[in-house]
Amino acid sequence: xxxxxxxxxxxxxxxxxxxxxxxxxxxxxxxxxxxxxxxxxxxxxxxxxxxxxxxxxxxxxxxxxxxxxxxxxxxxxxxxxxxxxxxxxxxxxxxxxxxxxxxxxxxxxxxxxxxxxxxxxxxxxxxxxxxxxxxxxxxxxxxxxxxxxxxxxxxxxxxxxxxxxxxxxxxxxxxxxxxxxxxxxxxxxxxxxxxxxxxxxxxxxxxxxxxxxxxxxxxxxxxxxxxxxxxxxxxxxxxxxxxxxxxxxxxxxxxxxxxxxxxxxxxxxxxxxxxxxxxxxxxxxxxxxxxxxxxxxxxxxxxxxxxxxxxxxxxxxxxxxxxxxxxxxxxxxxxxxxxxxxxxxxxxxxxxxxxxxxxxxxxxxxxxxxxxxxxxx
Numbered sequence: 386x387x388x389x390x391x392x393x394x395x396x397x398x399x400x401x402x403x404x405x406x407x408x409x410x411x412x413x414x415x416x417x418x419x420x421x422x423x424x425x426x427x428x429x430x431x432x433x434x435x436x437x438x439x440x441x442x443x444x445x446x447x448x449x450x451x452x453x454x455x456x457x458x459x460x461x462x463x464x465x466x467x468x469x470x471x472x473x474x475x476x477x478x479x480x481x482x483x484x485x486x487x488x489x490x491x492x493x494x495x496x497x498x499x500x501x502x503x504x505x506x507x508x509x510x511x512x513x514x515x516x517x518x519x520x521x522x523x524x525x526x527x528x529x530x531x532x533x534x535x536x537x538x539x540x541x542x543x544x545x546x547x548x549x550x551x552x553x554x555x556x557x558x559x560x561x562x563x564x565x566x567x568x569x570x571x572x573x574x575x576x577x578x579x580x581x582x583x584x585x586x587x588x589x590x591x592x593x594x595x596x597x598x599x600x601x602x603x604x605x606x607x608x609x610x611x612x613x614x615x616x617x618x619x620x621x622x623x624x625x626x627x628x629x630x631x632x633x634x635x636x637x638x639x640x641x642x643x644x645x646x647x648x649x650x651x652x653x654x655x656x657x658x659x660x661x662x663x664x665x666x667x668x669x670x671x672x673x674x675x676x677x678x679x680x681x682x683x684x685x686x687x688x689x690x691x692x693x694x695x696x697x698x699x700x701x702x703x704x705x706x707x708x709x710x711x712x713x714x715x716x717x718x719x720x721x722x723x724x725x726x727x728x729x730x731x732x733x734x735x736x737x738x739x740x741x742x743x744x745x746x747x748x749x750x751x752x753x754x755x756x757x758x759x760x761x762x
Contacts, residue, residue, distance in 0.1 A: 391525030404485025404492035410532030411461035413513035417675030429544040429584030432626035437464035444481035447472025454586040462515035540627035544584040545605040559594035574599040583625025592738040609641025619647040622654025629656035636660040650732035659699035672696035679715040692739030
């Protein structure tokens with residue numbers, strides 16, 4: 386079946402439909418990861434977006450319940466060059482085609498994803514309409530123009546947990562996957578923290594538990610007073626979707642926790658901290674999405690290859706003098722990490738828990754544990 390990808394600037398791509406049929410509108414962006422397409426699909430940070438994969442062959446190892454980063458996919462649509470129709474992996478439970486059909490997400494293959502990526506790099510990420518129903522290119526473009534994108538959107542309320550809960554109280558979900566049962570022992574809980582769920586990936590929770598954290602997950606709208614009533618050893622701010630400026634409730638809550646508890650933020654949590662510090666963010670031209678982003682630690686000079694998924698960045702010129710920029714992106718010099726010079730607070734823009742990888746940055750969880758240890762009487 387024919388499918389159209391119509392961009393709001395009038396550019397049209399035509400391909401072959403797979404997955405579900407229908408019409409979806411969202412911001413179209415590209416991800417440069419070579420593996421991990423199921424983690425991309427189920428990352429809540431992609432709420433409201435149509436994702437195009439730059440790697441040409443997708444679906445070759447199928448899908449399975451273990452690799453999901455949340456309970457369901459969150460992308461509006463999925464665009465690839467070539468679909469592998471026969472998955473070949475002993476862990477596969479379902480083909481990518483069947484998986485998207487089950488979750489009612491339209492997919493497009495036989496799209497020139499290289500041309501699409503070059504166009505988005507030149508013109509910037511923009512709204513798009515992915516449709517099997519609209520045959521008129523002009524009508525599809527108009528749907529893209531009038532549809533909702535990401536700027537000004539609070540998608541966090543759509544993906545956050547509705548209730549407070551304890552992560553993995555029976556220690557059954559956080560073990561490292563291994564063929565050897567002897568590698569499955571988790572360390573005892575050293576610190577009990579509260580994690581704000583702005584759209585948190587499951588591997589973050591697994592990674593925290595593997596480093597000795599007991600985690601209480603709270604909704605994104607939870608106030609500072611309610612968090613302090615839980616008396617945690619520290620506070621974690623998760624990743625999530627949408628525009629960080631559209632989350633005043635999150636800015637206020639984090640501002641109320643500064644100086645009261647050690648805080649560690651990643652991705653959207655990093656941007657929320659920027660607003661809590663008194664700064665602001667700006668939208669990147671086409672974002673950082675993939676597993677190959679080079680980041681330099683300005684204190685040590687070391688470079689890490691990192692996994693990222695964000696379309697906004699903290700404006701360094703807006704930060705007060707007590708905030709130090711600790712990490713920068715080597716491609717465009719944007720802020721990738723910061724810390725408070727006086728309070729036990731730090732954050733990074735990228736993903737230390739990266740699944741499927743790379744794992745250069747997973748030491749930040751241990752740094753958070755050390756920071757908590759330093760603050761304990």
